[in-house]
Amino acid sequence: MMKKAVIILSGGLDSTTCMGIAAESGYALYPLTFDYGQRHRIELLNAQKVADYYHVGQRLKLITLPFLRDFGGSALTDNQIDVPRMDTVQDSSDSKIWLEDHQDIPVTYVPGRNLLFLSIATSYAESIEAEAIYIGVNALDYSGYPDCRPDFIDKVNQVIMLATKVGAQGGSIRIETPLIHMTKADIIQEGLRLEVPYAITTSCYNGGEQACGECDSCVLRLRGFAEAGSVDPIIYS
Amino acid sequence: MMKKAVIILSGGLDSTTCMGIAAESGYALYPLTFDYGQRHRIELLNAQKVADYYHVGQRLKLITLPFLRDFGGSALTDNQIDVPRMDTVQDSSDSKIWLEDHQDIPVTYVPGRNLLFLSIATSYAESIEAEAIYIGVNALDYSGYPDCRPDFIDKVNQVIMLATKVGAQGGSIRIETPLIHMTKADIIQEGLRLEVPYAITTSCYNGGEQACGECDSCVLRLRGFAEAGSVDPIIYS
Numbered sequence: 001m002m003k004k005a006v007i008i009l010s011g012g013l014d015s016t017t018c019m020g021i022a023a024e025s026g027y028a029l030y031p032l033t034f035d036y037g038q039r040h041r042i043e044l045l046n047a048q049k050v051a052d053y054y055h056v057g058q059r060l061k062l063i064t065l066p067f068l069r070d071f072g073g074s075a076l077t078d079n080q081i082d083v084p085r086m087d088t089v090q091d092s093s094d095s096k097i098w099l100e101d102h103q104d105i106p107v108t109y110v111p112g113r114n115l116l117f118l119s120i121a122t123s124y125a126e127s128i129e130a131e132a133i134y135i136g137v138n139a140l141d142y143s144g145y146p147d148c149r150p151d152f153i154d155k156v157n158q159v160i161m162l163a164t165k166v167g168a169q170g171g172s173i174r175i176e177t178p179l180i181h182m183t184k185a186d187i188i189q190e191g192l193r194l195e196v197p198y199a200i201t202t203s204c205y206n207g208g209e210q211a212c213g214e215c216d217s218c219v220l221r222l223r224g225f226a227e228a229g230s231v232d233p234i235i236y237s
Numbered sequence: 238m239m240k241k242a243v244i245i246l247s248g249g250l251d252s253t254t255c256m257g258i259a260a261e262s263g264y265a266l267y268p269l270t271f272d273y274g275q276r277h278r279i280e281l282l283n284a285q286k287v288a289d290y291y292h293v294g295q296r297l298k299l300i301t302l303p304f305l306r307d308f309g310g311s312a313l314t315d316n317q318i319d320v321p322r323m324d325t326v327q328d329s330s331d332s333k334i335w336l337e338d339h340q341d342i343p344v345t346y347v348p349g350r351n352l353l354f355l356s357i358a359t360s361y362a363e364s365i366e367a368e369a370i371y372i373g374v375n376a377l378d379y380s381g382y383p384d385c386r387p388d389f390i391d392k393v394n395q396v397i398m399l400a401t402k403v404g405a406q407g408g409s410i411r412i413e414t415p416l417i418h419m420t421k422a423d424i425i426q427e428g429l430r431l432e433v434p435y436a437i438t439t440s441c442y443n444g445g446e447q448a449c450g451e452c453d454s455c456v457l458r459l460r461g462f463a464e465a466g467s468v469d470p471i472i473y474s
Contacts, residue, residue, distance in 0.1 A: 061307075067300050067357070071364035112360035115400040119356040120304070123349035127308035146405040155399055159392045163352040168383040 002028040004130035005176070006121045009033050009060070011046025012203045013221055014136030014179055017187050019054050020194035021178045022134045030130060031060045032121055036110070037069025042207050049200040063120055068110060114147035118156050118175065125173045126164050134176045140183055153177050184224025192230060199233040210237040239265040241367035242413070243358045246270050246297070248283025249440045250458055251373030251416055254424050256291055257431035258415045259371045267367060268297045269358055273347070274306025279444050286437040300357055305347060351384035355393050355412065362410045363401050371413045377420055390414050421461025429467060436470040447474040 005027035009015045022029055031054075033047040044062065051060040114137065121133045137148040146152065157175050161167035179187050191198060203221045204211035211218050213236040225232040242264035246252045259266055268291075270284040281299065288297040351374065358370045374385040383389065394412050398404035416424050428435060440458045441448035448455050450473040462469040 061304070063304050067298070068360060070298075071361050109402055110360075111363035111402065112356060112400055115396060116353075116356040116360055119349060119353040123305060123347075123353055124308050126348035146402060147400045149399065152396070152399040155392065155396045159352060159389070159396050160349075162386065162389040162392055163349055163384045165346055165348065165383060 004028045005132040006125045006130050007031045007134045008117055009047045011043045011050055013201050016050050016201045017191040017196050018134040018136045020196040029056045034063050036065040046202055053197045109145055122160050126166055132174050132176050136179050137177050138179045184220050185227035188224050188228040210235050241265045242369040243362045243367050244268045244371045245354055246284045248280045248287055250438050253287050253438045254428040254433050255371040255373045257433040266293045271300050273302040283439055290434045346382055359397050363403055369411050369413050373416050374414050375416045421457050422464035425461050425465040447472050
């Protein structure tokens with residue numbers, strides 16, 4: 001039997017690259033996508049397209065978390081808070097400074113989101129006897145989220161060993177973060193090598209039919225393609 | 238403003254005792270109850286009654302997690318797996334042995350459940366600026382679940398500091414487990430002192446109108462009342 005991996009798939013650039021990396025590593029892919037009331041709902045359609053591309057469209061699980069919107073507290077789930085334009089983009093070398101100076105967390109931070117996603121992925125992985133969970137977090141070219149840091153991932157790996165039956169019985173479920181130390185350009189170069197279908201992904205926080213090109217996520221993506229010496233195949237408004 | 242605590246409230250004996258303890262500690266109570274497709278659905282009604290008793294009925298949040306049943310793998314969510322009768326009840330002194338010998342995890346274990354509950358509670362606590370999360374886990378008189386151990390809770394506390402904006406900015410959300418080292422009899426004595434409404438709680442895994450008196454949970458509860466020198470006010474079939 002093929003070894004199994006749960007992939008947290010948003011239909012964005014990073015998580016779709018994780019699909020390609022996990023597939024190359026020989027895993028049977030079990031994608032999991034989350035509807036948490038995010039503005040960028042086009043993600044959900046893209047996740048389905050990406051799963052179809054990897055021939056696991058039937059297997060894609062959509063997990064609905066309406067309570068995150070109800071809890072509020074983030075520009076990604078609350079229409080009362082504007083998604084900021086990224087007028088002053090830091091370059092990659094700045095982001096390490098942030099790790100010591102945590103004051104500047106963006107309004108697009110969703111309280112506890114990645115811990116919640118990883119917890120659900122852990123329940124699913126344990127139920128289907130998967131040995132890995134792929135998540136496309138990135139500590140270098142990221143936007144300042146605390147729950148994208150390597151320390152956070154290391155600690156969740158320790159929690160999983162204690163939280164689960166499989167951990168208590170000497171097995172493991174391991175979080176894989178192949179992108180964590182890569183720049184956006186590195187990720188895109190790796191994805192292009194793996195023929196990741198970037199044309200059917202989107203990264204825009206505003207979630208329109210066409211990407212806005214102005215939010216943090218669009219700016220990082222466009223800069224990544226430029227630095228990778230390639231052209232982003234999606235259309236910007 | 239009163240300090241706030243999120244209480245993970247099942248409507249069972251332990252979580253209801255946590256309501257009493259948190260109230261005595263001066264917290265405004267924000268109860269959170271989970272519908273994860275468990276058999277013992279009467280829990281949900283009891284949680285409402287308990288919240289009403291503490292005058293926070295309007296504030297009770299019911300979080301629906303249909304995917305846990307979909308994932309399967311537990312007697313509590315899968316009708317194909319029988320809930321066992323507790324024919325050979327270990328006494329409290331046995332349970333420490335289990336901590337080194339983890340092979341014997343019951344079929345009522347729900348994969349990753351407490352990690353998931355605590356993750357959701359963390360999102361909620363961060364959104365409402367609560368400083369504590371109460372969960373009625375118990376390491377002594379428990380039934381062998383890995384995610385009730387003190388080590389697990391300690392590690393989740395560390396994760397929360399890394400996962401959240403409040404943690405990254407020098408604040409904290411702390412998991413409080415006032416029952417973790419208490420016997421069931423200790424818990425009940427403390428609850429009786431605090432006038433916890435045990436008559437409207439239930440602990441039975443089988444979830445009938447009347448408690449079965451035979452599952453792990455019923456047996457532990459009945460023994461607890463006996464050891465506390467009291468009588469359980471609920472009706473057994």
